[in-house]
Amino acid sequence: MLPFARVAVIGLGLIGSSVARAVRAAMPGAAITGHDADPAVREAARSLGLADDVTDHPGAAVTDADLVILCVPVGAIGAAAAELAPDLPADAVVTDVGSCKASVAAALAQALPPGTAIVPAHPVAGTERSGPEAGFAELFRGRWCILTPADGTDPFAVGRVSAFWQALGAEVAVMSPERHDRVLAVTSHLPHLIAYTIVGTASDLEEVDRGEVITYSAGGFRDFTRIAASDPTMWRDVFLANRDAVLDVLQRFTEDLTHLQRAIRRGDGDLLFDLFTRTRAVRRGIVEQGQDDARADFGRQDHGR
Amino acid sequence: MLPFARVAVIGLGLIGSSVARAVRAAMPGAAITGHDADPAVREAARSLGLADDVTDHPGAAVTDADLVILCVPVGAIGAAAAELAPDLPADAVVTDVGSCKASVAAALAQALPPGTAIVPAHPVAGTERSGPEAGFAELFRGRWCILTPADGTDPFAVGRVSAFWQALGAEVAVMSPERHDRVLAVTSHLPHLIAYTIVGTASDLEEVDRGEVITYSAGGFRDFTRIAASDPTMWRDVFLANRDAVLDVLQRFTEDLTHLQRAIRRGDGDLLFDLFTRTRAVRRGIVEQGQDDARADFGRQDHGR
Numbered sequence: 001m002l003p004f005a006r007v008a009v010i011g012l013g014l015i016g017s018s019v020a021r022a023v024r025a026a027m028p029g030a031a032i033t034g035h036d037a038d039p040a041v042r043e044a045a046r047s048l049g050l051a052d053d054v055t056d057h058p059g060a061a062v063t064d065a066d067l068v069i070l071c072v073p074v075g076a077i078g079a080a081a082a083e084l085a086p087d088l089p090a091d092a093v094v095t096d097v098g099s100c101k102a103s104v105a106a107a108l109a110q111a112l113p114p115g116t117a118i119v120p121a122h123p124v125a126g127t128e129r130s131g132p133e134a135g136f137a138e139l140f141r142g143r144w145c146i147l148t149p150a151d152g153t154d155p156f157a158v159g160r161v162s163a164f165w166q167a168l169g170a171e172v173a174v175m176s177p178e179r180h181d182r183v184l185a186v187t188s189h190l191p192h193l194i195a196y197t198i199v200g201t202a203s204d205l206e207e208v209d210r211g212e213v214i215t216y217s218a219g220g221f222r223d224f225t226r227i228a229a230s231d232p233t234m235w236r237d238v239f240l241a242n243r244d245a246v247l248d249v250l251q252r253f254t255e256d257l258t259h260l261q262r263a264i265r266r267g268d269g270d271l272l273f274d275l276f277t278r279t280r281a282v283r284r285g286i287v288e289q290g291q292d293d294a295r296a297d298f299g300r301q302d303h304g305r
Numbered sequence: 306m307l308p309f310a311r312v313a314v315i316g317l318g319l320i321g322s323s324v325a326r327a328v329r330a331a332m333p334g335a336a337i338t339g340h341d342a343d344p345a346v347r348e349a350a351r352s353l354g355l356a357d358d359v360t361d362h363p364g365a366a367v368t369d370a371d372l373v374i375l376c377v378p379v380g381a382i383g384a385a386a387a388e389l390a391p392d393l394p395a396d397a398v399v400t401d402v403g404s405c406k407a408s409v410a411a412a413l414a415q416a417l418p419p420g421t422a423i424v425p426a427h428p429v430a431g432t433e434r435s436g437p438e439a440g441f442a443e444l445f446r447g448r449w450c451i452l453t454p455a456d457g458t459d460p461f462a463v464g465r466v467s468a469f470w471q472a473l474g475a476e477v478a479v480m481s482p483e484r485h486d487r488v489l490a491v492t493s494h495l496p497h498l499i500a501y502t503i504v505g506t507a508s509d510l511e512e513v514d515r516g517e518v519i520t521y522s523a524g525g526f527r528d529f530t531r532i533a534a535s536d537p538t539m540w541r542d543v544f545l546a547n548r549d550a551v552l553d554v555l556q557r558f559t560e561d562l563t564h565l566q567r568a569i570r571r572g573d574g575d576l577l578f579d580l581f582t583r584t585r586a587v588r589r590g591i592v593e594q595g596q597d598d599a600r601a602d603f604g605r606q607d608h609g610r
Contacts (some may be wrong), residue, residue, distance in 0.1 A: 026604050126524070186506075191525035208491055223531070225597075226528070227590075228526060229588035236577040237574075240577075242569070265548070283531065292522070
């Protein structure tokens with residue numbers, strides 16, 4: 001018994017193409033339609049066989065759907081929803097995969113007909129790659145997907161979207177959009193902002209050339225470049241859409257960094273040692289919960305991987 | 306023809322034990338002696354068979370050596386060198402593996418007899434693990450090792466240390482200690498400082514509990530926790546020993562971060578997009594130079610790895 005029989009995927013980049021592949025793998029009876037605003041992406045999606053039908057118009061993709069999943073940057077979700085609204089079946093459930101939820105919930109509520117069942121979602125998964133070729137069916141397996149339905153949303157619709165993500169291999173959590181945006185500001189948005197900044201800083205140093213930075217990157221820097229290679233449009237939109245929460249955690253981070261800077265300047269080794277010991281415990285928690293691999297990583301190309 | 310026939314490894318943690326294993330694998334004719342200040346580490350090293358002889362006193366390990374390699378935290382290098390100096394053969398070459406080079410060069414020159422051939426070295430490799438059990442022979446393969454001999458050092462000694470690291474699989478570069486400290490402040494020390502800070506910030510938030518931070522860490526945060534799980538003693542010493550270069554790049558980083566913070570507050574999406582596009586190119590350079598794996602990483606447990 002499938003939670004949905006006709007799934008429309010709007011936006012066929014890394015996440016959308018992974019959703020399409022995962023639906024094909026996990027729900028073999030379901031019909032899949034797809035659309036992307038970029039003709040080149042539509043062409044690639046057709047070549048890859050990502051959907052039963054990749055349509056040139058978003059409305060054509062959703063006209064028979066019972067689930068519409070918007071996989072576009074969060075800044076484009078309102079416009080994408082408005083464009084397909086006239087063709088949306090009254091009983092279709094609408095969801096998304098955006099990394100911010102309060103702004104998305106507001107945009108969807110405004111763009112879609114009153115009474116539409118809207119269940120915003122965020123699968124906490126991704127890679128530094130972009131585009132329809134970069135997706136893979138296993139992307140969501142063992143990862144969390146957070147649903148943020150508004151109060152009063154039909155519980156049956158929430159349950160079906162939950163079952164959908166579980167079918168794709170994810171674990172599902174439900175929380176308010178505000179709490180989601182607060183938690184993800186810490187666990188995802190701030191780390192990306194920091195990584196983008198440090199890679200920019202390193203590229204701009206006039207007395208150390210970029211070639212040296214690249215050559216000696218294995219000492220830690222390369223792990224930041226991985227994160228800082230993520231999709232620019234997606235991340236621009238995230239920082240603009242979740243501005244308040246990001247600015248708040250950024251302020252705390254800056255205070256903590258200034259505290260460490262002062263300790264280094266004053267030669268306070270005990271303060272440094274205590275923090276560096278404390279942060280190890282967080283790592284252990286992540287490995288124990290299965291959210292990362294316990295194997296040593298820095299030498300990864302050469303250590304049997 | 307081996308560059309050295311009798312290698313003494315002082316300090317048998319992650320790096321020292323990896324050196325011992327790599328010497329065993331790459332230079333099967335060489336004798337290996339070892340010492341660690343910690344009796345428990347010596348016991349583990351004996352159980353693991355890391356050396357032909359693990360001695361209780363550092364002098365006993367070096368008395369017949371033609372290469373002495375100090376693998377202790379940079380803050381302990383001077384004391385370790387002074388302790389073995391009375392037993393050091395006059396023709397032995399002394400090297401190390403410290404992450405800072407100017408302070409190490411000064412400490413070694415002061416602690417060792419005049420005329421000792423000193424070739425400080427830094428293999429740019431490591432993992433977030435510590436201790437003798439964490440080492441592995443392949444750690445240095447394909448990684449860079451930077452030598453920073455003082456002006457006037459016997460070129461033959463430099464050549465032998467270079468041949469030693471090449472035998473262990475590393476590529477060798479030579480530069481001044483000052484330049485090394487400047488480059489590594491960017492590619493290694495600042496990334497570690499930032500990672501320690503952000504993991505600390507996330508642990509201290511009162512309105513998001515640590516369990517949530519761990520659960521939803523796959524959005525970027527977990528990659529910082531890996532770096533922030535590195536050895537506390539080693540990293541405390543690095544920041545104290547390379548203080549000036551670290552504080553300088555930290556100042557630049559903070560300026561750049563403030564610039565981005567301002568762009569987010571003002572909603573300047575173009576500035577964000579331009580930076581995020583530029584940082585992608587740095588990532589491409591690292592993958593092209595073989596200093597990281599091109600495969601997508603965030604979903605790493607579940608994507609055929």
